[in-house]
Amino acid sequence: MDFPLWTIWILAGLITLAVDIVLTNTYYLLWLGVAALLTGIAAIPLAGSPFWIQGAIYAITALGLLSVAARYRPVANLKNAGKSLLGQQVIVVDWFDGSGTIRLQSPTGGSDTWQARSMEEFKAGDSATISDFDASRKLVIISHSKKSP
Numbered sequence: 001m002d003f004p005l006w007t008i009w010i011l012a013g014l015i016t017l018a019v020d021i022v023l024t025n026t027y028y029l030l031w032l033g034v035a036a037l038l039t040g041i042a043a044i045p046l047a048g049s050p051f052w053i054q055g056a057i058y059a060i061t062a063l064g065l066l067s068v069a070a071r072y073r074p075v076a077n078l079k080n081a082g083k084s085l086l087g088q089q090v091i092v093v094d095w096f097d098g099s100g101t102i103r104l105q106s107p108t109g110g111s112d113t114w115q116a117r118s119m120e121e122f123k124a125g126d127s128a129t130i131s132d133f134d135a136s137r138k139l140v141i142i143s144h145s146k147k148s149p
Helices: 005-024 028-043 051-072 076-085
Strands: 089-096 099-105 111-117 127-134 139-144
Touching: 005 028, 005 051, 028 051, 089 111, 089 139
Parallel strands: 111 139
Antiparallel strands: 089 099, 089 127, 099 111, 127 139
């Protein structure tokens, strides 16, 4: 059985949307699915056109949708993550002239590195406390850990 190409675009778009909504829920595949649906709609009057034309329509639509979505994507999750970091103990990985890299331990046992700045001086291996953050740049401000008596 030979299906028109536009039906394959529509089917691919619906499957991609379903996968995003049911499995990933990240909204990255959402835009690829919408691009496939729009390509399928545009392919109806272009029936019989070469596949590369429809592929170009898909590529341009997908890139356009992804760039618009990336521009307006909220960074609330990163801001909330940054707020939860305040007061957390970290280890300085490297340090030079007021800035460096720190490692924070995640509750799941892994670790994550962030860029850090401070008016205080540190050396690798020092313990520090996160006192402020800039979530848009994945940057934390640290200070020396207070020693408990």
